[in-house]
């Protein structure tokens with residue numbers, strides 16, 4: 001529908017031309033920013049009306065806005081989360097843990113008028129003070145095509161865990 | 175025992191705990207026997223079983239249990255172990271089911287417990303149903319919809335055990351005329367530290383400024399003064415708050431409630447409305463206790479009610495080993511909130527609490543560091559919990575509440591009864607909660 005594209009100020013370019021390879025490159029680049037703790041740059045990947053969510057492990061399909069989820073951040077709280085994580089008094093993450101993430105099984109699941117729905121599996125390995133943890137699950141994205149790359153309107157990370165054990169916490173950005 | 179676990183020297187204003195209690199396998203096993211066999215242990219809330227035949231399986235006091243509403247609508251707690259050879263009869267976390275069938279040999283039980291089917295039952299000279307009856311149940315009682323069980327026949331009833339601390343459940347439940355509900359979603363996480371360290375931490379007002387420095391900075395940045403840095407007195411409770419004890423190791427700390435960080439006008443309006451209705455039902459003084467004070471309470475040994483009024487959390491803490499602990503938490507909200515208000519409460523609570531919040535991971539870090547430090551317990555054998563000892567009205571950031579919990583722990587473990595430190599008190603008039611007719 002050609003008219004909807006002209007009504008889409010958020011999307012700097014049409015969703016119809018986006019390729020899967022382009023989406024994959026974007027997700028890999030995002031993963032690299034997180035592994036490098038370049039969080040200020042990472043948060044700039046998000047739109048102003050974004051949400052960053054992790055549902056509770058026992059209700060992976062629930063709406064994190066209305067259930068007791070693990071994370072439900074809008075832009076302000078997301079910014080505060082990363083400001084905090086950069087301070088030495090963020091005790092659980094200082095010195096920063098080392099992470100290495102593999103993003104795979106990337107699928108472009110839907111093209112909306114101004115945005116794309118994308119799913120990808122993740123496996124994040126984290127080493128901190130001699131302890132090795134892994135986090136597995138699937139990311140669900142709503143991506144808005146930007147002049148270069150994309151902006152993230154929604155990122156929902158669903159853990160494939162039935163409880164947080166042995167990791168016990170999510171003290172960094174998944 | 176050459177050395178007592180708990181050293182309570184009132185004349186020297188000193189209270190200490192032997193660090194061995196955080197590391198010893200022997201003490202861990204003794205706790206399982208003594209602490210968790212004889213206490214009222216939190217199981218769940220009535221709102222988690224809205225329909226007949228609803229069930230949830232949980233670990234309570236180290237036992238696997240089924241918390242369910244049977245086909246008659248009665249709430250039950252069944253021990254999730256087959257009478258035949260012990261397998262779990264229910265392996266799902268939740269569902270709706272009239273019959274629980276053991277997958278091992280197929281014995282089947284009604285959700286009220288009776289054994290109703292034994293495959294090839296004719297091979298038994300004595301019918302198993304006649305010999306064994308049905309699934310076993312501990313004692314079950316509830317206070318205002320919060321269900322507890324007790325594995326001992328000799329313990330006093332729930333209301334007696336709660337004593338005056340029961341009013342903390344009233345304050346939580348009376349936020350809405352329809353009571354409260356537990357939301358879907360469970361925070362289920364482990365830590366590598368002794369369970370008693372998390373008990374202490376959950377009622378420790380002293381560590382907030384140091385451990386959660388970054389959180390308070392964030393609050394200030396968002397234009398919100400944390401309550402402990404404020405100056406208002408609410409219902410006789412000063413900004414520094416008050417700690418008190420109620421006997422049986424049940425304790426609370428009360429402090430002026432936080433404001434409403436990042437609240438929209440609509441949210442503030444909805445809350446004012448809720449408060450207005452509470453004033454009509456219970457009067458201004460009680461409503462102000464409900465809505466303008468915050469409370470962190472522990473009901474011995476391991477149930478926590480953290481009632482911050484813009485967000486309420488309950489939490490249980492279970493030992494898995496001397497240096498390994500399981501924490502489970504749920505969010506509780508007044509029934510009938512608008513979607514916007516509900517979301518506001520959840521978001522508010524989430525920014526602080528939980529394993530992915532902006533505060534809890536730092537608590538866990540502190541406890542794991544303490545546990546690590548206990549490796550030098552031979553050289554440095556004692557932990558200190560003396561802050562505020564001897565004060566007639568200790569503040570929320572004193573350590574009375576921990577000492578009271580420890581004295582009960584010590585009593586259950588050793589039989590030695592140490593006298594209470596302060597008299598139980600409430601900073602305002604309590605009232606009998608109003609009951610809806612169908613609950614009468």
Ligand code: FES
Pocket residue numbers: 256257258259260261276277278279280281
């Ligand atoms: S153990 Fe349950 S039927 Fe045999």
Ligand SMILES: [Fe+2]
Pocket residue numbers: 375381382385386533537
């Ligand atoms: Fe804390």
